[in-house]
Amino acid sequence: MRSLFGRKKPPRSIHPGEWPEQTGKPRVLIENPDGADLGAHAEVLREAVYDVATCAGPTAEIKRVPWFRRGHLYWGDSQPMERQERTLCPLISEGHCPLAEGADVVVSTTQLIDSREILATLSARSTPALVVEGTSSGVERDSDAKGDAVEIKLSVYPRQLVEAVERARSRAID
Numbered sequence: 001m002r003s004l005f006g007r008k009k010p011p012r013s014i015h016p017g018e019w020p021e022q023t024g025k026p027r028v029l030i031e032n033p034d035g036a037d038l039g040a041h042a043e044v045l046r047e048a049v050y051d052v053a054t055c056a057g058p059t060a061e062i063k064r065v066p067w068f069r070r071g072h073l074y075w076g077d078s079q080p081m082e083r084q085e086r087t088l089c090p091l092i093s094e095g096h097c098p099l100a101e102g103a104d105v106v107v108s109t110t111q112l113i114d115s116r117e118i119l120a121t122l123s124a125r126s127t128p129a130l131v132v133e134g135t136s137s138g139v140e141r142d143s144d145a146k147g148d149a150v151e152i153k154l155s156v157y158p159r160q161l162v163e164a165v166e167r168a169r170s171r172a173i174d
Contacts, residue, residue, distance in 0.1 A: 017053070019102040025051045028165055029103040029128070033057050033112060037156075041107060044158040045165065053099045057112040061086040092117050103128040105168050107161070110134030116145045123147030129168035131161075 019027060028050045032038040035056065042052045091097040092114060100106055106128050112118055115138075122130050123146050130149035132139065139151050150168040152160055 018098045019051070019053060023051055025049055026104045026169060027051045027053070027102060029053045029055065029099045029106045031055045031057050031106065031108040031112060031118070032133075033059075033109075037109075041156070041161060044161055045107075048162045048165075050165070053103070055099060057118070058089045058092075058114050059085075059087045060113050089114060089118055091121050100128060104172070105129045105131060105165050107131045107133065107165065110138030110142050116142055119149070120145040120147075123149055127172060129172035131164045131168045 028045050030038055030041045030045070030052060032041065032054075033056050038054050038056060042054050045052045089097070089112075091100055100122065104127075106122055108119060108122065108130065109115065110119075110132065111134060119130070119132060119142055122128070130146065131152060132142070132146045132149045133152040133154060133156050134142070135154050139146075139153060148171075150164045150171070152164050
């Protein structure tokens with residue numbers, strides 16, 4: 001995105017929000033760009049008596065393409081594509097994130113934009129505990145970045161997710 005004088009604006013950080021008042025339940029932050037997975041994981045963990053916060057993670061920049069520049073496959077689409085600005089994870093861009101810092105466990109994925117940097121930053125800290133989901137190739141690709149995180153290979157089933165979070169919590173307590 002360009003400013004009034006033609007200079008490119010830097011990407012902005014995600015505003016992650018903050019945890020509500022402590023209820024005594026363990027806290028889990030779920031990071032996933034897929035809204036359906038994000039909601040499903042949150043529901044499963046809430047039913048398993050966790051306080052849950054969610055984050056869709058950083059986004060890539062998508063430029064608006066005017067209708068007259070689109071290929072013939074898009075001519076029937078009367079709505080121009082929306083522009084999406086690049087957003088950054090505050091854990092990477094600012095060195096801290098209130099949601100990650102307030103969590104007992106972070107469930108992250110190799111499918112995030114900047115996943116290697118996010119996983120490396122989270123795994124380098126003693127808390128929160130980390131669970132990483134992804135395809136076999138994604139988990140293998142990020143193996144050096146995720147440290148000793150608990151791994152879940154896709155597809156993630158409810159019981160598998162709860163067990164992974166409990167395993168990560170027990171590792172952190174030991």
